[in-house]
Amino acid sequence: MAKEVKIGKGMEVKRGKLKELKKRKGSSNVGKYKSVSKKSFCGPSGGAAAGSYPVDTKKRARAALAYARNAPNPSGIKACVKRHYPSMGKKKK
Numbered sequence: 001m002a003k004e005v006k007i008g009k010g011m012e013v014k015r016g017k018l019k020e021l022k023k024r025k026g027s028s029n030v031g032k033y034k035s036v037s038k039k040s041f042c043g044p045s046g047g048a049a050a051g052s053y054p055v056d057t058k059k060r061a062r063a064a065l066a067y068a069r070n071a072p073n074p075s076g077i078k079a080c081v082k083r084h085y086p087s088m089g090k091k092k093k
Contacts, residue, residue: 007051009037021049026071028052042080047072055084062088 004012021030027049036054042064043052048071055061061081068077
């Protein structure tokens with residue numbers, strides 16, 4: 001049995017730690033995005049676990065904004081998404 005579990009590209013945690021991370025507020029999907037690089041997650045910016053709120057595509061970034069309300073600090077998630085996609089959230093005239 002593997003002692004460490006991959007939760008993202010270049011990110012591994014111990015098996016028991018993964019269960020703890022999933023219990024944190026806004027972190028239920030930790031470990032589902034194994035092909036996403038470490039720098040493409042916004043979870044830590046919002047107080048959620050590393051490996052949550054992926055923003056590697058525009059579609060996932062939009063979803064991260066929609067689910068930011070579940071994070072301990074939703075404004076951190078929103079700010080992180082804006083850093084990755086500056087044009088998101090601006091209304092068109």
